Amino acid sequence: MVSNTDSSEALAQRLSDSGLRSTPQREVIYNLLLKKRDHPTAEEVFARAKPELPMISLATVYNCLEALVQCDLVRTVNFERGPTRYCPNLHPHAHFHDTKTGATHDIDLPAGLIDQVKSILPPGFEASSVEIIFRGKANTAPTQPTP
Amino acid sequence: MVSNTDSSEALAQRLSDSGLRSTPQREVIYNLLLKKRDHPTAEEVFARAKPELPMISLATVYNCLEALVQCDLVRTVNFERGPTRYCPNLHPHAHFHDTKTGATHDIDLPAGLIDQVKSILPPGFEASSVEIIFRGKANTAPTQPTP
DNA sequence: ACTAGGAATGAGAATCATTCTAATTAATTA
DNA sequence: TAATTAATTAGAATGATTCTCATTCCTAGT
DSSP, X not given: OOOHXXXXXXXXXXXXXXXXXXXXXXXXXHHHHHHSOSOOBHHHHHHHHTTTOTTOOHHHHXXXXXXXXXXXXXXXXXXXXXXXXXXXXXXXXXXEEETTTOOEEXXXXXXXXXXXXXXXXXXXXXXXXXXXXXXXXXXXXXXXXXX | OOOHHHHHHHHHHHHHHTTOOXXXXXXXXXXXXXXXXXXXXXXXXXXXXXXXXXXXXXXHHHHHHHHXXXXXXXXXXXXXXXXXXXEEOOSOEEEEEETTTOOEEEEEOOTTHHHHHHTTSOTTEEEEEEEEEEEEEEOXXXXXXXX
């Protein structure tokens, strides 16, 4: 099992690789993103952090989230002009935005898809990233009630 | 050649199909989007409309753009949380955002690509739309100077 | 043509997410 | 330990968009 100390040190390492410091606020926020991976907004992160860090300010939440994005532990997701949402990254994935419920789902991308999509670019276009956003209804079956 | 009246009437038709009225402001704004297809923001549209309609207000620009979006003559494009940009639609296309210059380029999508991308969705996900955004550098050769 | 009722417009206030500022605190290095 | 540098906090400021509301414009129905 991964101990708390291990993940703290991994985070500290990642941060310092980007010239940033590890702080209690950054640790709490990163762990909270890992615990509930539902693409919270900064305000939601703020609310979830408060019980652990009652004095934390919204500005710090933004600062911490930006730090985590900078060291590539977290990705931002935007739908239209809604508030930015944060997702503890790793695998390449697309996002499915349920227009009914507002929920965001990660969609794993099969190997090669990104390259295949990039291959439609005319000469002269060098894409460093490709973002794919689906919109629609997700019929995510609720946890099956035992009959 | 398509006369001004023709396009006006086409616009009027589209608008009234969506229960909206044709107005001078909406016509000017739609024509201006068609004339320079560089994905302007509302503020930019505002600036371009003023010479023709000195009394137009920014609120009206937003209203008109929304009307055009509603009757499917115009699409919105968003990059992160930057201002919404407007693009007179029609073909299915992706967007390439030049991170160096900020310019937005339309990328035509080959037939079938959208369906192919949709096919990666796990069961239960019904996508009504797929958006593809590329980011990177575009080496769009400037209009070749005759030697 | 005339008028009632519903849109659309214009001007400015309000809102929302985010960024900035300045003062304070904490951590790291000399 | 002192000096530097970064991070935190609270609140002000910003920027895009939406809202409000008074006014004007159309459109039906008479």
